[in-house]
Amino acid sequence: MAPLILSRYTVVSALGKGLDETYRALRNRRSGLRPCDFEDAGIAAYIGRVDEVEDVLVGGGSASTGLEQFDCRNNRLALLGLQQDGFIQAAIEARERYGAHRVAVILGSSTSGILETEHAYCHRDPATGALPSSYLTSHRYTHNMFSSAHFVRTYLGLRGPAMVISTACSSSAKAFATAARFIETGFCDAAVVGGVDSLCLTILYGFASLELMSSGPCRPCDEDRDGLTLGESAGFGLLEKSEHAGQPGAVALLGYGESCDGYHMSHPHPEGTGAIRAMQAALLRSGLTSGDIDYIHLHGTATRANDSIEDTAVHSVFGPSTPCSSTKGWTGHTLGAAGVTGAVIAAICLTRSFVPGTVNTTRIDPKLRSYVLLENREQPVRRVLSNSFGFGGNNCSLIFGTV
Amino acid sequence: MELYINGIGTLGPGLAGWAGSRAVLAGESPLCEAAPPEPSASVLPPNEQRRSSETVRWALHVAQEAMQQAEADARDVASVFASSDGETGVLDRLCTALATPQRTMSPTLFHHSVHNAASGYWGIATGSQQSSTVLACYDSSFCAALLEAAAYVQIEERPVLLVAYDLPPPPPLYAARPLRGGFAAALLLTRTPAPHNLAQLDLALSDDLSENATSMDDAGLEVIRSGNQAARSLPLLAAIARQCVTLVRLEYLEDQHLVIRVMPC
Numbered sequence: 043m044a045p046l047i048l049s050r051y052t053v054v055s056a057l058g059k060g061l062d063e064t065y066r067a068l069r070n071r072r073s074g075l076r077p078c079d080f081e082d083a084g085i086a087a088y089i090g091r092v093d094e095v096e097d098v099l100v101g102g103g104s105a106s107t108g109l110e111q112f113d114c115r116n117n118r119l120a121l122l123g124l125q126q127d128g129f130i131q132a133a134i135e136a137r138e139r140y141g142a143h144r145v146a147v148i149l150g151s152s153t154s155g156i157l158e159t160e161h162a163y164c165h166r167d168p169a170t171g172a173l174p175s176s177y178l179t180s181h182r183y184t185h186n187m188f189s190s191a192h193f194v195r196t197y198l199g200l201r202g203p204a205m206v207i208s209t210a211c212s213s214s215a216k217a218f219a220t221a222a223r224f225i226e227t228g229f230c231d232a233a234v235v236g237g238v239d240s241l242c243l244t245i246l247y248g249f250a251s252l253e254l255m256s257s258g259p260c261r262p263c264d265e266d267r268d269g270l271t272l273g274e275s276a277g278f279g280l281l282e283k284s285e286h287a288g289q290p291g292a293v294a295l296l297g298y299g300e301s302c303d304g305y306h307m308s309h310p311h312p313e314g315t316g317a318i319r320a321m322q323a324a325l326l327r328s329g330l331t332s333g334d335i336d337y338i339h340l341h342g343t344a345t346r347a348n349d350s351i352e353d354t355a356v357h358s359v360f361g362p363s364t365p366c367s368s369t370k371g372w373t374g375h376t377l378g379a380a381g382v383t384g385a386v387i388a389a390i391c392l393t394r395s396f397v398p399g400t401v402n403t404t405r406i407d408p409k410l411r412s413y414v415l416l417e418n419r420e421q422p423v424r425r426v427l428s429n430s431f432g433f434g435g436n437n438c439s440l441i442f443g444t445v
Numbered sequence: 446m447e448l449y450i451n452g453i454g455t456l457g458p459g460l461a462g463w464a465g466s467r468a469v470l471a472g473e474s475p476l477c478e479a480a481p482p483e484p485s486a487s488v489l490p491p492n493e494q495r496r497s498s499e500t501v502r503w504a505l506h507v508a509q510e511a512m513q514q515a516e517a518d519a520r521d522v523a524s525v526f527a528s529s530d531g532e533t534g535v536l537d538r539l540c541t542a543l544a545t546p547q548r549t550m551s552p553t554l555f556h557h558s559v560h561n562a563a564s565g566y567w568g569i570a571t572g573s574q575q576s577s578t579v580l581a582c583y584d585s586s587f588c589a590a591l592l593e594a595a596a597y598v599q600i601e602e603r604p605v606l607l608v609a610y611d612l613p614p615p616p617p618l619y620a621a622r623p624l625r626g627g628f629a630a631a632l633l634l635t636r637t638p639a640p641h642n643l644a645q646l647d648l649a650l651s652d653d654l655s656e657n658a659t660s661m662d663d664a665g666l667e668v669i670r671s672g673n674q675a676a677r678s679l680p681l682l683a684a685i686a687r688q689c690v691t692l693v694r695l696e697y698l699e700d701q702h703l704v705i706r707v708m709p710c
């Protein structure tokens with residue numbers, strides 16, 4: 043495929059707001075994970091919570107009125123993301139350059155604003171069981187799966203194609219693939235891509251019930267790893283054709299690969315065949331070979347199964363010498379937003395000649411055969427592959443590089 | 446952008462199965478608003494049929510019908526699933542459990558709650574490792590899925606199974622999202638002509654909203670169309686059923702129309 047320029051990008055996670063704070067936390071190996079202090083969740087685990095989400099006011103933007111109805115934790119986190127690194131201004135410039143109808147909004151989320159519904163169920167009418175009336179009118183703008191894209195396109199005044207992709211933890215990676223297809227087919231000229239997922243009781247108690255959560259901060263690829271840590275994040279990118287935005291040194295999407303395991307709802311294929319298919323498809327589309335990839339940003343959730351099966355898949359495509367690591371020890375697993383978080387970290391690697399190692403991990407599992415980095419590195423990086431694998435066996439690999 | 450329809454599956458009030466639905470939509474037989482039969486979703490192994498949600502079974506039932514009609518192998522076909530509200534029955538049980546002091550959640554309930562449950566079960570049932578995208582766009586979910594499926598067919602040069610589905614949420618969620626009735630529709634799309642072509646489509650996005658979006662002439666069908674995003678496929682399905690050249694306009698959000706020229710094969 044022709045490279046598509048990521049002309050502006052940003053992320054907010056437990057590491058901080060925007061590119062500089064994210065880079066500094068990665069470089070200084072400062073993890074954003076802390077003991078669970080989300081609402082009154084009695085979960086013996088760590089979380090990657092974003093400070094200040096509670097203080098964000100959902101309002102303003104390009105629409106004069108009506109933004110308040112989108113108010114919920116998920117859209118507050120989305121707005122906090124939009125406000126970093128000049129993203130709003132870049133999106134408005136794209137709108138003026140291409141026209142509002144020619145800029146798409148393709149986002150990923152797994153649970154949208156379900157927290158609002160969780161709260162509403164605690165306030166049902168004792169006699170009738172009815173949900174509070176304020177919830178009934180806001181449901182479309184908060185919990186409905188389209189809510190985050192609806193909010194972002196309304197806020198930015200965009201009128202092009204829009205959707206939320208919800209394939210669990212591969213959601214916002216797949217948003218890049220769909221946006222690339224829409225640009226190539228001419229359904230739009232540019233796209234705001236990315237995703238947002240915020241903490242909620244559903245995922246905390248859900249992952250606890252699956253016994254997939256570590257009681258401490260997660261330790262990707264550690265021989266004693268014992269589960270994931272949940273986090274939250276919002277990330278956005280502006281994807282454009284290179285003839286419009288191709289400055290030398292710009293970060294570009296070079297390829298994507300999508301696949302399914304066709305195996306199990308919550309357990310990856312034991313031989314990693316779906317993951318292998320996604321990585322190979324991404325290489326094929328970018329016209330690159332495995333030797334062209336300088337660094338692999340692993341999905342690396344720190345569950346026993348994920349890290350071991352992803353290792354099998356990575357080793358089978360790349361062999362034992364391509365450096366790889368997981369940043370989940372810094373951010374936690376941000377589910378539907380994990381794909382865009384990985385994409386922005388890939389862009390940081392490319393522009394700052396930096397490769398993150400792995401935090402919280404003390405000894406790399408000797409059974410893993412890929413080249414998993416423990417320590418950070420300072421080195422030129424030209425191409426990065428980032429993996430995202432989700433429940434339902436849904437996989438997406440993205441390749442980014444500089445042009 | 447040109448593509449071909451090779452198989453159709455439907456499930457809705459008076460519209461169970463393409464053979465009967467085609468006759469109703471072509472105006473050859475009246476709409477009998479009988480409650481649709483229980484979806485069989487026999488593509489799922491019996492134990493998975495028992496465990497899966499009603500929403501999943503509706504989606505897989507129509508998916509299976511479209512694939513059988515086209516005699517296509519699911520292992521060669523990518524998929525696009527579109528649902529505005531997803532697993533509302535599961536979410537109701539989950540939020541009810543979280544509102545109790547114990548907050549006891551069943552792991553099965555949790556992994557059935559994801560928006561991509563139907564897509565995941567389709568993969569498990571068929572063993573397909575092709576891409577599957579699951580999307581939501583409120584009342585324009587079918588339209589967004591048609592755009593995504595068309596782009597995929599065009600760029601990736603692989604057949605795509607589009608499955609749109611939504612069921613009315615159980616109370617109390619129904620009051621927040623009063624979808625009138627359940628509806629599911631599946632279309633198998635290809636880039637090039639195939640032996641089982643039902644129609645050729647040529648589609649384009651337009652921001653010219655001077656003409657109204659296409660609605661259904663029959664009042665009963667219009668009630669179904671306007672009550673569920675998946676049923677917003679009905680104007681397209683009716684044009685295919687009538688087998689004459691028709692221009693169909695589907696609303697894509699409030700800003701654009703997806704204009705589809707439907708040609709018989």
